[in-house]
Amino acid sequence: MPVNHIKSLRSITIPKEVIRLVSHRTFASGAKAKKGSKGGAAADGPKASILSKEVKSTTVVGANILKDGTDPKVLPDSEYPDWLWHLLDKRLALSELRRKDVETLPYEDLKRFVKLDNRARIKENNSLKAKN
Incomplete structure (x- = not known):
């Protein structure tokens, strides 16, 4: 049934004037862009802050x-918790953690080492299986 409707719609001719009305582009701001500019309005530059x-x-x-x-x-x-001030501290990479003695690592670094090491081994195993 739908195929018959599609065939009947193909035979309809649409005047060019209707197509021009439907495909007419407008800008959201209501102002037309300057000729020669590449999209966007002329005031797209940095704006001065109105806050004191x-x-x-x-x-x-x-x-x-x-x-x-x-x-x-x-x-x-x-008033802020202590951990907030350490969020941006640099942490050791996996290669640096591997060079250190596991027995002397603090608990947080040991936890990070195990997580990163497991992730690296999983990636390596997946890549080996993908090649076979």
Whole structure:
């Protein structure tokens, strides 16, 4: 049944004027782009901030996820947990962990070594099986 409908739709001719109306492009901002520019509006450059320096230094701008909420205030360092200050610390790579004595590694480094070593062995085994 659907095949018959498709065949009947193919025989319909559509005037060019209708195609022009349907395929007409518009810009969301309502303003036309300048000739010679490569897409986007002319004001796509960096915009000056409308927030004062005082507001920027006392609030976490953009951290609000609620519709009716406000941006949270910046707290003193003592109010945050200790682990937060170590998130960006550099950790040893697997090759460096392999060079060290496993018996002397701290617990966190040992845990990381086991995880990375298992991951490397799984990848190696998978690549060997894929070649065969």
